Structures are given as structure tokens and as C-alpha cells.
Amino acid sequence: MMHADLIDQDDFRDRLVSLGFEIPSGVTAEQACERAVCGLSQERAQALRRLVEELLGGSATLLPAVREAISRKLLPALVRP
Numbered sequence: 001m002m003h004a005d006l007i008d009q010d011d012f013r014d015r016l017v018s019l020g021f022e023i024p025s026g027v028t029a030e031q032a033c034e035r036a037v038c039g040l041s042q043e044r045a046q047a048l049r050r051l052v053e054e055l056l057g058g059s060a061t062l063l064p065a066v067r068e069a070i071s072r073k074l075l076p077a078l079v080r081p
Helices: 009-020 028-036 044-055 064-078
Strands: none
Touching: 009 028, 009 044, 009 064, 028 044, 028 064, 044 064
């Protein structure tokens, strides 16, 4: 039997919290992204970039809500001008 690694909203929130972001439980992936980019420092932006690269480039499957939140909220905030 094959087991796939799935990243759901709770897993995504846990990863953000492990980076030091204050994300309350029960929020959606989009809300978690909004909170993560609010007042983003250079150091936190780098950590967030690494997380996004890991999630998007890894073998785990992101649930659609998580992938969409990253695409709509995090990527635009992390693009360097």
C-alpha cells in the first residue's frame, strides 16, 4: 500500500508556527498566509522563501487550498522588487 505525504491547512500552519510566525489554530491556509506576510522582516522573508521552495519543490502533495493560498498570498509578497 502506498502512502502519500499530504500537506493540509493544519500541517501548513504548523510549519509556519515552527518558523516563529504567530498563527492561531483553526485559520484557513489563506488567513495563515496573510498573517505570515504582515510585517514581514528580511530574515522572516528568507525563512518563508525556503519553506515555500521546500513545499512547492518537494515530493509531498499540497492540498488545493494550501497551494492556492501560497500562490495568491505568499508568492506575490516574497517577490523581490
